Amino acid sequence: MDGNGKQTGSTVLVVDDVHASSYALGAVLRRAGHRVVPVASGGEALTELGLRLRQGTLPDVALVDVGLPDMSGFELCRRLKSSPTTAALPVVHFSAVSDGPEFRCRGLDSGGEAYLSVPAEPEEIQAVVRAAVRSARMRTGAEALARRLRLLSETIVSVHAARCMKELVQAAAEGTARLTGSPAVVFVLGEEGELYRGLSPSRARASLPDSEANEAVARLIRGLFAGHTGARGTVVPYPLWPAGFLRPGKPEDARVVVARSQEGKPAVCLAVPARGPTDDGDPLVARLAQATALAAEALLMYQVERHVALTLQHSFLPQEAPEVQGVETVVRYVPASRQTEIGGDFYAALNTSHGVLAAVGDIAGHSLDAATVMVELRHALRAYCVENPDPRSLARRLDRLLQHFHPDVTATVCLVLVDPDSGRVRIANAGHIPPLVVHEDGTAEYARADGPLLGLGLDRPPPTEAVLGPADRLLMVTDGLIENRGTDLAVSMEHLRTAAADAPPGVATLCDTLLRRFGHDREDDIALLALRLGSAGLG
Incomplete structure (x- = not known):
């Protein structure tokens, strides 16, 4: 605006086929500091606006006579308002034919912002145009701010994700x-x-x-x-x-x-x-x-x-299984990708007075706390099994430990006690994927072992008993190997069973085959433990 409060720098498209009227309107607008672009028909107006769109210089307002030679000013307005590229252009209708309510209503209904009856005082013409431009600029500014706020919100979400x-x-x-x-x-x-x-x-x-x-x-x-x-x-x-x-x-x-x-x-x-x-x-x-x-x-x-947490996990979960008597054991641990959360997966293979104790478990949650609880449970398991390696008894004691020291934490664990001489196994399962037994004949089946999570204080069912043949392989995994969002765990377990049955012989080969098949780009840690009767091995 200039020092007198007049809006300057605006461009007005005047659409009028009467030369004298167009000239008079143009003179009034130019005296107010506006730039005037005169055209004589609706078709010329659309052509002019198309050129200006390509140049990025749309007028600030269109002053449109209602009685044009090729289309009415109302029809021109409807066309402008129906196009996304010109919908924001304010339209002021004018006419010397009638100053009654009919034309005013038709102008507003077609999308126009205002209506002028001419002839009119120069001050009125200038005021109506200023108001239309001001309103359009305020609306455009509000829309631009809303768009930028949306961009800001989207960016903040992306940054925090x-x-x-x-x-x-x-x-x-x-x-x-x-x-x-x-x-x-x-x-x-x-x-x-x-x-x-x-x-x-x-x-x-x-x-x-x-x-x-x-x-x-x-x-x-x-x-x-x-x-x-x-x-x-x-x-x-x-x-x-x-x-x-x-x-x-x-x-x-x-x-x-x-x-x-x-x-x-x-x-x-x-x-x-x-x-x-x-x-x-x-x-x-x-x-x-x-x-x-x-x-x-x-x-x-x-x-x-x-x-x-990863330092803790690597320190307490060596990549090679400890030597255990009479059983060949292989372990694998793969942390989730660098961009995902910390898990609490663990495994253990321990010599006891009654055979080899194998364990695989997972602490609920993804944090440093989960990793430290994992270390506590693993240490407790080592201590408890010296006194009594019975899987059901161990599950009960681990459950009481969680209730006492970590009442808000739950965990899953599967405990398997293997007698190397007879092949007899005893299984206690606390909410974990049950062990998978892979037979020499190319079949595989899950042991029927289940039970409640650790940390809930619920009673433990009797251990499940089975016998391993000389060439049978027993596989224990955490759900990070196969769990996928949107896929039922039972379906994923069946995929694992089929892949294990088709795997080549050997416990190390079994683990590596399954990791190649399922272990890419996982969102959770992966722990595997596989064993079979025979000489002790290092994986």
Whole structure:
């Protein structure tokens, strides 16, 4: 607007086949500071708008006579409002034929924003056009804000759903680029000084600055956070901002927003090209920076926890089975992929006074707590079986241990006591997949052994008894090997039984065959233990 409050810089499409009327309207609008584009028919108006759409320069308002030579102004308005590309263009109908309610109602019903009866005072014409433009701009601004808020929300969801730092910084960079319509780069500086970088798609295809430029950004982030937390934005002039991160080889100033929840936590830097030294930033980008900082903090903390848990699991779950008397035993343990959660799977093969005790179990939940409870149960099992290796008795004692020390935790476990001399086995199952016996003749069947989870304090059924033949193989697994979302576990167990029956001879071969068949890209840890009567082996 100018100093008198008049709206300037607007473009008005005047659709009128009467030259004198069109000229008069144009003169009034030009005096108010508007640019005027005159056309004489509805067809010419549609052609003009098509050209302007391709150029990206639609008028701000259309002033349309209701009595055009090729179509009515109402029909032209309906066509404009029915097309997504021109629906937001405000239409003001005018007519010198009638000032009654009929034409006004028809104009509003066709989608028009206002109606003028001409001749009219110049001030009225100018006021109606200003109001239509102002309303359209407010509506367009609200729609643009709603769209950007939706983009922000979608980006925050993607950032928090990231399974690793590479996914997080990439999601943040892509979201920043969509919010701002410009190239973007995102850095996360970890607590130990490690730097993660993500680039918007258009920028990621070109060559990038070297490691010295990355270190310069790390120093810049540390400097911006000296004594500060929260989010703050600033323009970093070249050469303090290394060239090439935002556009290939181009030295330019950068608008950066940095965010950190508290001292000692990961710091986030979102950067886009600066529009000028007085660039005051974008509040939505600042919100995204804060959300990214919180997500990075949680993800890095989880990665530390996962490393500790995996260290525990690898320490207590060796990849080779211990030597046990009279039984060949093979074990396999495969942690879930790096992007998924920590599990509590475990196995054990122990020599006892009554034979070999084999166990496979799974602690409910995915966390460092699950891994530590797994270690406790495994140690307790080793201690308890020295006194009494009976599977049912062991299941009861492990159940009481969980109730006493971890009342909110449940676990599954399958315990099998094997007499190497007779082949007699005793099985106690606590909510776990039962053992699978693979016979020499190429058949396989699950032992009929079940029972309630550990940690519920429920009574234990008597052990299931069976006899293994000299060439029979007994397989115990955790559900991470076969469980799939949306697939009934019974169906997955049948697939496992069929694959095991078809596996080549040998206990190691059996485990490796099943891992190749089922063990790719699993969302949970996998533990397997297979045994058969015969000489002790190391897997």
